[in-house]
Amino acid sequence: MHALSIPTWIIHVSSVIEWIAAIWFIGRYGEVTRDRAWWGLSFAMLPALVSAMCACTWHFFDNAESLEWLVTLQAAMTVLGNCTLCLAAWWIWRSSQQTAIDDQ
Template sequence: MHALSIPTWIIHISSVIEWIAAIWLIWKYGEVTANHAWWALSFAMLPALVSAMCACTWHYFDNPESLEWMVTLQAAMTLVGNFTLWAAAVLIWRSTNAKTASSPVSTKPMNLE
């Protein structure tokens, strides 16, 4: 556990806690807005959470060679997480565009003559 200083540990742990809170809040936002595309974002955030937990675990055990596979797993989860977050963003964008297109409000410019 000596691999990182106390302030660095505080940042690492608080970042993981914040990410968990963000996942939960985004899930709730999806419930409140009845737009379940936001739930996809919650799930898409999980690989990044696994990545962060891998980093914390590896540092906790003082970066041993026996756990170097965790560095590879962290990198893989970061890559997977970037793609899942992109896919969730596209899904949210499409869901909001679909709602705007079906909106009863006209998007035609008004004729002021």
Template sequence: MNALSLPTWMIHVSSVIEWIAAMALVGRYAQVSQRPHWQALAWGMLPALVSALCACTWHFFDNRESLDWLVTLQASMTVLGNCTLCLAAWWIWRQSRPTKIGPLD
């Protein structure tokens, strides 16, 4: 656990907790507002959470070389998370556009 200082650990852990809370709040908003497309955003945030947990795990074990695969997994989850968040944002945007009534609208 010597890889990071205590203040850096506090930032890492609080960021993970905040991300989990944000996922829960977005999911709850989807339920309360009856807008299921917002649930996609909560699920789209999951790969980024996995990425953060990979980073914390790797640092917890002092950046061991035997766990270098976690760095690759973290990078992959970051890319996947960026894509899923982009898709979720697009879906929310798409669902919130006004519907067309006729051919002249």
């Protein structure tokens, strides 16, 4: 655990907790409004959470060479997460456009 300072650990852990809370709140919003696009966003956020957990795990074990595959997994999850978030944002936009047409 010597790879990061205590303040940096606080930032890392609180960011992961915040992301988990955001996933939960967005998922609940999707359920309450019955808008599957928002519910989909909560699932689209999961690869980014996995990416963050990979980084925290690797740092927790002092950036051990035997766990270097976590860096590759983190990078892959970041790319996948960016793509899923982009698709989810498009889905929300499309859903809002359809709602605007239906309201006219």
